[in-house]
Amino acid sequence: MxxxxxxxxxxxxxxxxxxxxxxxxxxxxxxxxxxxxxxxxxxxxxxxxxxxxxxxxxxxxxxxxxxxxxxxxxxxxxLSKNGELHPMQAAFKDCHGLQCGFCTPGMVMSATALVATHPQLSEADVRAQLDGNLCRCTGYHNIVKAIVEGAAAMQSGAGSTQNAAKATA
Incomplete structure (x- = not known):
């Protein structure tokens, strides 16, 4: 029923x-x-x-x-608005935080929620907090880098990490 x-x-x-x-x-x-x-x-x-x-x-x-x-x-x-990637999505793209891409949506969703509760993230914080997300392709190095960069872009309000770089240049 x-x-x-x-x-x-x-x-x-x-x-x-x-x-x-x-x-x-x-x-x-x-x-x-x-x-x-x-x-x-x-x-x-x-x-x-x-x-x-x-x-x-x-x-x-x-x-x-x-x-x-x-x-x-x-x-x-x-997550994306008006055809523009969310800053975390852009960071995953810019930092090549993916290989096959299967885990990427879940990683991005976990990362954006993580930034909302932990705005100042170190690489060690990211590694500890992403404990419940598994990737079978990468060594997590680029994923962690992407999350740290995505967090910084989210804090600055930039549409993408590339836009953030242009804004500071």
Whole structure:
């Protein structure tokens, strides 16, 4: 028996019917076609499914869609504005903080939430705080560099790390 839910996803109101056992990640990908949120491990270990729920990073494979009723959800698709990358997305691009890209959306979503609670991040802070996000391709060096640079760009309000560099030149 389907349950009706109403929530806001990437700034837009959404009302849908979901089965009681539908995971939030399945709802986002299958019903809303927001496929940037990846399904990695299905056990909340890898972080590929990370989204923001009311401004807080959560693993959407570990939550039922019905539990998100009335919530405000932001996915990786909702970070960029007016066709311009979010500063954290730009930093991942500029610092080559990805290889295959599978973990990248979850890393970016975790990183943006991390910066909101820890605005002054060191590389050691990033390494400690990203404990719940796994990457199988990189040695994390460029990911950490991207997050530190993305945090600085977010603090300065720059649209991208390139724009931040131009603003200080």
């Amino acid at each position: 389907a349950i009706s839910i109403s929530l806001t996803v990437n700034g837009a109101p959404v009302t849908a019917n979901v089965e009681p056992n539908t995971l939030l990640v399945q709802f986002l990908r299958d019903q809303l076609r927001l496929t940037g949120t990846h399904i990695g491990c299905d056990t909340a270990q890898c972080g590929a499914c990370t989204v923001h729920l009311n401004g807080r990073a959560i693993k959407s494979c570990n939550m039922l869609a019905a539990q998100a009723d009335s919530a405000d959800i932001t996915t990786i698709e909702g």
